[in-house]
Amino acid sequence: MPAEVMPLRERFTQGLDAPICLTWELTYACNLACVHCLSSSGRRDPMELTPAEARHIVDELADMKVFYVNIGGGEPMLRPDFFDLVGYAVDNKVGVKFSTNGTRLTAERARRLAAMDYVDVQVSIDGALASTNDSVRGEGSFAAARTAMDNLAAANFGQFKISVVVTRENVTQLDQFAAIAESYGAQLRLTRFRPSGRGVETWDRLHPTAEQQRMLYHWLLERPDVLTGDSFFHLSALGAPLDGLNLCGAGRVVCLIDPVGDVYACPFVIDKEFLAGNVRGDGGFAAVWRQSDLFRSLREPQSAGACASCGSYDACQGGCMAAKFFTGLPLDGPDPECVFGHGEDALAARDAAAHPGAAIGHSKVDRHGTPIPVPTPVRFRTRALA
Amino acid sequence: MSVTDERVEAPAREFDPDRAWRVHPQVALRDESFGALAYHYGTRRLLFLKSRPLVDLVSALDRFESATAAIESLVPENERAQYTRALARLAKSEVIDAR
Numbered sequence: 001m002p003a004e005v006m007p008l009r010e011r012f013t014q015g016l017d018a019p020i021c022l023t024w025e026l027t028y029a030c031n032l033a034c035v036h037c038l039s040s041s042g043r044r045d046p047m048e049l050t051p052a053e054a055r056h057i058v059d060e061l062a063d064m065k066v067f068y069v070n071i072g073g074g075e076p077m078l079r080p081d082f083f084d085l086v087g088y089a090v091d092n093k094v095g096v097k098f099s100t101n102g103t104r105l106t107a108e109r110a111r112r113l114a115a116m117d118y119v120d121v122q123v124s125i126d127g128a129l130a131s132t133n134d135s136v137r138g139e140g141s142f143a144a145a146r147t148a149m150d151n152l153a154a155a156n157f158g159q160f161k162i163s164v165v166v167t168r169e170n171v172t173q174l175d176q177f178a179a180i181a182e183s184y185g186a187q188l189r190l191t192r193f194r195p196s197g198r199g200v201e202t203w204d205r206l207h208p209t210a211e212q213q214r215m216l217y218h219w220l221l222e223r224p225d226v227l228t229g230d231s232f233f234h235l236s237a238l239g240a241p242l243d244g245l246n247l248c249g250a251g252r253v254v255c256l257i258d259p260v261g262d263v264y265a266c267p268f269v270i271d272k273e274f275l276a277g278n279v280r281g282d283g284g285f286a287a288v289w290r291q292s293d294l295f296r297s298l299r300e301p302q303s304a305g306a307c308a309s310c311g312s313y314d315a316c317q318g319g320c321m322a323a324k325f326f327t328g329l330p331l332d333g334p335d336p337e338c339v340f341g342h343g344e345d346a347l348a349a350r351d352a353a354a355h356p357g358a359a360i361g362h363s364k365v366d367r368h369g370t371p372i373p374v375p376t377p378v379r380f381r382t383r384a385l386a
Numbered sequence: 387m388s389v390t391d392e393r394v395e396a397p398a399r400e401f402d403p404d405r406a407w408r409v410h411p412q413v414a415l416r417d418e419s420f421g422a423l424a425y426h427y428g429t430r431r432l433l434f435l436k437s438r439p440l441v442d443l444v445s446a447l448d449r450f451e452s453a454t455a456a457i458e459s460l461v462p463e464n465e466r467a468q469y470t471r472a473l474a475r476l477a478k479s480e481v482i483d484a485r
Binding site: 008011016017018020065067068093095117118120 | 414416418419420423425427430432434436
């Protein structure tokens, strides 16, 4: 191609005037309580964006030519204006991909979704069997998700996605996940388990072992049709790069808008350290994206730090910022799941006092303010027809 | 954080430069300092147009009776072969389609 001045990846690390896409979590309300929830969701926040404010964000995204939004939560379908907002987005040429636990995806709603352009649906499961899934997502959640998939298939929705967070327990079921997806003509989407939100508490026991990660890498290399959201780029240090841009896009080409309008560098760093601003401020989302000190600093050249002498730094870029932050590792050092084991060494040496934990959370609490243990069996099926 | 689920464009296959072309109706182009981003709402693919002159050429295709005519009008002679190859790649990934 002519006039090539700079590799594209470097362009992207310096940031774009608008995100390529972004994650927009519509509500912290959730009728499940998954043990690895990246946003510690459960309770709706009273400060959540109003329907009018949410529509205004769509206007802004359309003006900025953001191609699509990844809508999540919480459970986004719990928002009363969910369909209104999705319809408004696609009418304004902002494509929608949304993640759901499926509990509210009735046959009627599946038909409604099937009639819309530019809407992708991702139904989340975290086990290929009810037992594996429900130990993470709550009793009955597997059956509910399968019902949602059945509803989408019956509505001729087309190729929906089945979204799986890869854990130590379900990594042995990759072929079974692929078989479930195939049975629906769906696409399988695997993403990395980060120690974010409630995942801070469960990551140590649930993140894949080093051996499992190597297996996962080879499994993915053989299946380029499996989507990953580019989330396993730390594994590219093992050899041939996985499909995708293989870079951390946080604050550069992606970001998160949370339910109260706070803008974070990415969905996995809901912490004040990575808070860039709020869409309710002067200049709205565009001003946060273009002018926040945090995002500007993320677009500066980053130090490789302790990874500088590693020959694979170009391949993995030091891995995931969120994974490092929430395990208490320095940001300019190895990823906790570094394929060469440097992360494990760093974890062993870390100062436990520096472990930040999850400060911002919307987990459900009992009437004394004590967090309710997760996953909790949730009674949602009787309300699924609402 | 993950960036996209999109794929990098595939290698070129057959492309008929003597036909008339246009930007695919389901494709949105967004100008960038390096050229443009192209998002295909049908295939859900994100692609890159890696230079400004290529963006100008692609955007002008619908004003010419053939891709060849557009290239001859807009691209210096010594660069025409590579622009033809670039259009072939974009045709393969359905950023442009024959009209």
